[in-house]
Amino acid sequence: MTKPWSQSKFIVPSDITPEDKFLSRRALLGGGLGMAAAFAFERRGFGQDANAALVVTRNAQYSVAEAPNSFKDISTYNNYYEFGTGKSDPSENAQQFRTRPWSVTIDGECDVKGTFSLEDILKPHALEERVYRMRCVEAWSMIVPWVGFPLADLLKRFKPTSNAKFVEFKTLLDPKQMPGERGSVLDWPYTEGLRMDEAMNPLTLMTVGLYGKVLPNQNGAPFRLIVPWKYGFKGIKAINHIRFVASQPVTTWARSAPSEYGFYANVNPAVDHPRWSQASERHIGASLFDQRRPTLPFNGYGKEVAGLYTGMNLKTYF
Amino acid sequence: MTAKIRSLLKAAVFVACLGPAIYLLVGAFGLWSVSLGADPVHTMLHTCGNWALKFLLITLCMTPLRDLTHTTIWLRFRRMFGLFAFFYAMLHLAVYIIFDQSGHLETVWQDIIKRPYITIGMLALLLLVPLAVTSTAAMQRRLRHRWILLHRLIYLIAVLGVWHYWWGVKKDIFEPLLFACALAVLLGYRLYKRLRSSGKVRESTDPIRA
Numbered sequence: 001m002t003k004p005w006s007q008s009k010f011i012v013p014s015d016i017t018p019e020d021k022f023l024s025r026r027a028l029l030g031g032g033l034g035m036a037a038a039f040a041f042e043r044r045g046f047g048q049d050a051n052a053a054l055v056v057t058r059n060a061q062y063s064v065a066e067a068p069n070s071f072k073d074i075s076t077y078n079n080y081y082e083f084g085t086g087k088s089d090p091s092e093n094a095q096q097f098r099t100r101p102w103s104v105t106i107d108g109e110c111d112v113k114g115t116f117s118l119e120d121i122l123k124p125h126a127l128e129e130r131v132y133r134m135r136c137v138e139a140w141s142m143i144v145p146w147v148g149f150p151l152a153d154l155l156k157r158f159k160p161t162s163n164a165k166f167v168e169f170k171t172l173l174d175p176k177q178m179p180g181e182r183g184s185v186l187d188w189p190y191t192e193g194l195r196m197d198e199a200m201n202p203l204t205l206m207t208v209g210l211y212g213k214v215l216p217n218q219n220g221a222p223f224r225l226i227v228p229w230k231y232g233f234k235g236i237k238a239i240n241h242i243r244f245v246a247s248q249p250v251t252t253w254a255r256s257a258p259s260e261y262g263f264y265a266n267v268n269p270a271v272d273h274p275r276w277s278q279a280s281e282r283h284i285g286a287s288l289f290d291q292r293r294p295t296l297p298f299n300g301y302g303k304e305v306a307g308l309y310t311g312m313n314l315k316t317y318f
Numbered sequence: 319m320t321a322k323i324r325s326l327l328k329a330a331v332f333v334a335c336l337g338p339a340i341y342l343l344v345g346a347f348g349l350w351s352v353s354l355g356a357d358p359v360h361t362m363l364h365t366c367g368n369w370a371l372k373f374l375l376i377t378l379c380m381t382p383l384r385d386l387t388h389t390t391i392w393l394r395f396r397r398m399f400g401l402f403a404f405f406y407a408m409l410h411l412a413v414y415i416i417f418d419q420s421g422h423l424e425t426v427w428q429d430i431i432k433r434p435y436i437t438i439g440m441l442a443l444l445l446l447v448p449l450a451v452t453s454t455a456a457m458q459r460r461l462r463h464r465w466i467l468l469h470r471l472i473y474l475i476a477v478l479g480v481w482h483y484w485w486g487v488k489k490d491i492f493e494p495l496l497f498a499c500a501l502a503v504l505l506g507y508r509l510y511k512r513l514r515s516s517g518k519v520r521e522s523t524d525p526i527r528a
Contacts, residue, residue, distance in 0.1 A: 069356075077356035085490035088355060138488065140357065185490055256489065275433060275485065277425070282418065284357055288346070291359060292420035 052214045056129045056147050062203060063131035064300070068211075069142040069285045075216045077284060079136065080237055081186055082171065082178035083218065089180075090218035097177055099222040099238075108168070108244035111159035118222055122208065124157070125149035129212065130205060135267045135299045137231035137253075141281045146226055147209025152200040155242075160196070164244035168193045169225060172240045186252050192225065192236035193249030193263065195308075203228055203304055207235075229301040231265045262318040266309070267299035271318045324394070331395060335402045338369045339409065359417040366410035371483060371497055373403035374476045378504040385511075397453055400472070404450040407443050407479075435485035442478035445471050473508075476501055 068074075080090035083097075102118040127147050134142045155167065173189035175181040181188045198204065205226040208215055215221040220237025227234045233253050253261035260274055269279045282291040298305050309317075342362050345354040354361040380396040419426050429436045449469055452458070458465050480501050484494035 073356040081489075085492075087357065087360075140360075272432075275435060277429065277432075280425070282357075282359060288358065288417055290420060291417065292422065 053212055054127055054147055054209045054214060056127045056209065056212055059128040059130050063129070063145075064133055064143060066131075066133075066143050068131055068145045071211050073285050074142060074144055074210060075218060077142075078218050079138075079232065080180075080218060080220065082180040082188075082190065082238070084180055085185060091216075093179055094217035097217045097221070097238075099217065102222050102240065104223065104240055104242060106158050106242045109161045109164035109246060110244045111161065112157065121154070121223070125153060125206075127209065129209075132205075132226060132228040133299050133301075134228070134232055135281060135295065137233055137261065137265070137273065137278075139273075139276060139278060139281045139295075140284055141293075141295075142284050145211055146205060146207045147212060147215075148205040148207035148226065150202050151204040151206045151225065152202065154206055155199060155244075158244075160244045163246045165196055166193050166245050166248055167196065167199045168241075168243045168245050168249040169236045169239050170241035170243075171236055172238045186256055189241075190236055190252045191249060192234055192251050193245075194227065194234075195248075197308055198227070198305075201305060201308065203301060229267060229298040229305045231261075231267060233261070234265050264309075264314075264317050266314065266318075267295060268297060268314055268318065269295040270297070271315055324391075328395070328398070332398060335373070335398070338365055338406070342366070359413065362413045363410065363418055366406050366413055367483065368493075370403050370406035370410055371476075371479050373399050373406060374472065374479055375497070375500050375504065377403060377472065378476060378501075382504065382507050401450060401453060404446050407446055411440075411443055435482050438478050438485070439482035442475045442482060445475050445478070449475075473505060476505075 076091045077087045078090040079087070080094070083090040083093040100118070103115050104118060104121050105115045107113040127149060129145055129147050131143060131145045134144050169192045171188075171190040172178070173181060175188075194204070205228075207220070207224045207226045208222065210216060210219055215224065220235070223239050224237040225235050225239065248263055251261075251263055253265075254263050267278075272278050278295055280292050281295045283293055284291075286293075296302070341352065342354070342365055344350065345352040346358060346362070377396055377399040380392040380399070383392040384390055415421060415423070415426055419429075430440050431437070449471060452461060452465060452468060461468065480494060480497045483497060484491060487494060
């Protein structure tokens with residue numbers, strides 16, 4: 001069903017499925033569901049397989065002007081060690097991954113806690129499309145049209161207390177479904193975290209879609225984090241646990257190699273990885289002879305986020 | 319084996335050794351729907367480096383194979399495999415400079431002096447050059463026993479090459495570990511032979527026996 005999207009021209013979600021087909025498909029699905037609430041929910045396209053179209057409005061304020069990478073590049077070039085360490089392993093090994101039913105546990109320093117179905121988690125949120133830069137710690141980059149909603153809107157619903165200084169996220173631990181979790185290349189489950197003000201920044205996106213459609217499994221379905229001013233590994237995938245905590249969480253890559261990967265992991269051309277330079281990056285999909293381009297501080301989002309780190313030595317807190 | 323069959327066999331092995339380079343060339347132009355994936359530069363870089371190491375190890379297999387099979391046919395391929403190791407190592411370097419670094423020589427130089435895994439890799443490449451230059455039969459005759467000494471550099475080069483790979487990967491050391499194990503076996507075999515023959519008269523200077 002996937003079409004090879006042209007790289008030079010951006011395609012808005014409404015171009016992907018003609019409206020008549022879109023409506024009839026929705027009606028068919030809706031007819032099979034008894035509950036009105038479920039119907040309303042389904043109408044926006046959640047609860048479906050990857051590639052189902054979502055109802056989305058583009059957030060122009062938070063979208064870059066550059067042309068996004070092709071759907072094929074974004075969905076076949078992934079770092080997702082739960083499905084293998086090779087870039088094409090996730091697209092090959094994640095196809096049978098079950099993303100429904102899916103539940104998310106929210107607990108820690110907050111007034112509202114519990115385990116919620118993904119449907120309940122997503123229901124109140126309108127979806128936006130944001131075309132973000134993506135900079136991997138391995139010094140390559142892409143442009144990706146994500147679909148999601150601000151993490152801040154989600155977190156506020158659970159009424160974090162004044163003790164909540166950080167948010168910790170965990171990926172599903174299910175070695176039966178995730179072959180990488182049977183090995184010990186990293187400590188499972190994958191754990192990430194943000195300082196509260198980072199989590200509440202409007203750029204921080206809870207992501208459920210890509211190119212106007214339900215997120216492919218290999219990109220972190222059903223529910224992942226995108227923090228565009230940080231290296232890609234902060235964007236934890238297949239989240240099933242969110243916890244408000246008082247002290248800084250120990251994150252997976254920082255635990256694995258503390259001298260190479262920090263908690264903050266802000267994109268910073270002035271702080272090299274011990275084994276390679278972060279001053280520049282290779283842009284996936286660019287001409288073979290012209291892929292190298294300079295890396296921008298905070299991945300180009302300095303105007304929005306540099307203020308979060310005033311007075312901090314970013315060489316120490318890398 | 320007649321000379322004719324031998325040269326046919328050599329030609330066939332030669333073409334087979336070119337396989338990875340042909341695959342990359344075809345994939346880079348997207349011919350016959352061969353694709354190098356979303357990151358063709360990484361595919362080229364990795365494939366060339368990987369085959370350079372494989373050919374180094376294959377070269378180091380020839381002497382043990384002669385010993386095990388009691389036939390010297392293996393040694394007739396040793397130079398070819400060694401030169402293919404050199405060929406893929408040079409392609410690896412060319413892809414790194416031209417595509418990975420987009421030809422920015424200052425950043426290449428910064429990489430070489432600042433990043434130990436690149437320093438090691440570059441050293442291995444440089445050490446391969448004299449071996450390739452002196453690989454002809456005429457040079458072999460001219461240098462006599464010094465040729466054997468010089469070509470023992472391949473042991474050091476193989477260690478540096480595997481080390482370079484090991485330090486370059488982010489986390490998944492499985493493949494570098496395989497290379498390291500294979501190299502340990504090949505070097506261990508030579509150490510074992512040396513220890514066993516110690517006390518005996520030093521072996522002849524016939525390069526075939528090196």
